[in-house]
Amino acid sequence: MTQPATLEVAASKDHHGENFPVAxxxxxxxxxxxxxxxxxxxxxxxxxxxxxxxxxxxxxxxxxxxxxxxxxxxxxxxxxxxxxxxxxxxxxxxxxxxxxxxxxxxxxxxTRYADWAELMHYCAYSAAPVGRYVLAVHGESEATWPASDALCAALQVINHLQDCAKDYREINRVYIPLDTLTAQGIGVEALAAPEASTALRACLDGLIDKTADLVATGWLLPPQVRDIRLRIETAMIAQLADKLVTLLQKADPLSEKVHLAKFDFLLQAILGLFKGLFTGFASSPRVGALNSVPAKEK
Structure with a gap:
């Protein structure tokens, strides 16, 4: 085998710098x-x-x-x-x-996505695997995957909306589906403006509504998770996603940074913690937790 090489680029952040809790x-x-x-x-x-x-x-x-x-x-x-x-x-x-x-x-x-379905196809590879891996580490059932996939897709789209102007200006990448822009009579260049136009705002609002639906489905995840600590964590993440959706409904990602302040982040995390504590256990059994006998790959 060849020796390890430096193929990486400079790290943009560590796990403490993410929008949502990581480990x-x-x-x-x-x-x-x-x-x-x-x-x-x-x-x-x-x-x-x-x-x-x-x-x-x-x-x-x-x-x-x-x-x-x-x-x-x-x-x-x-x-x-x-x-x-x-x-x-x-x-x-x-x-x-x-x-x-x-x-x-x-x-x-x-660098472009034609419609919502194409964006969701991307999220199936960019977001869903993260939740599935964490669930696998905890030995949770694959029955948790649909709700987890929805929550992870919501987190991904929230990130796309937060960074829509930055992604366009810095790396010419646009996750806003082109058909939503076309329907409003605008193109991707609208993302270069100092603030969102009425037409772009309409595009963003439609995407935010779809993201809110994903978060609602994602709320089905915590009750399905058998590990109490992970159940609380997933409830906290869903609560944070809910709050960010609310912020995006009111804020302009072209002219302002749409992120939770430290106090608000802590408050939402606490709310999520209580929701996680008081949600019921699902009936599905855990399978193959870490350090137990691994399940065969499908």
Missing amino acids: SVLIAPRYRPAILAYYRFARAADDIADSPTLTPKEKIARLDAFEATLLGHTDSAATALPLRASLAETGITPRHALDLLTAFRMDAVK
Whole structure:
């Protein structure tokens, strides 16, 4: 095997800088290393896909090296090695990481999305695998996947809406579906304005409404989660998503930073904590928790 190489670009943030909790103190310590290994793999690969200096060909080559390292064909991508070791230890399928790489390859070459369905297809690879991996680490049933997928897609679209102007200006990428812009008689250049026009506001409002529906479906997740700590964490995340949807309904992402202040973040987290504590357990059993006998890959 080749020796590990520096294929990564400068990290844009660590797990403390994300909109939503990543391996927070609520997560049981025995699960945290596996989750952080996945997060660091995802962050490094995402930064490659978002690099303003790498060409699409260079991005694809580096992402291919991540996959080859993850699957044990090479050691060339150093950041993929901890996740490879974690997957070997836990018996969790690499599928959830490979799906992420599919999304990042899309980002390397694709800058526009035709409609909501195409955006949701992207989210099925860029967002859903994250929730599924965390659930797998905790040994939760795959019956939790539909609600988790909806919540993760909502988080992804919230991020797209928060950064819609920045993504267009800095890397010429637009996740706002083109058909929604066309319906209002505008193009992607509307995202370069100092503030949202009435037409762009109508586009954003329609997307926010669809995102709110995703969050509503995502609220079905906490009661299905058997691990009490993860159940609280998912309720906190759903509560934070609800609040950010409310903020996006009132704020203009072109002219202001639509993020929760520290106090508001803490308040929403506490509300989510109580909702998680008082939601009921689902009847579905847990399957194959970390350090138990791994389920066979499908």
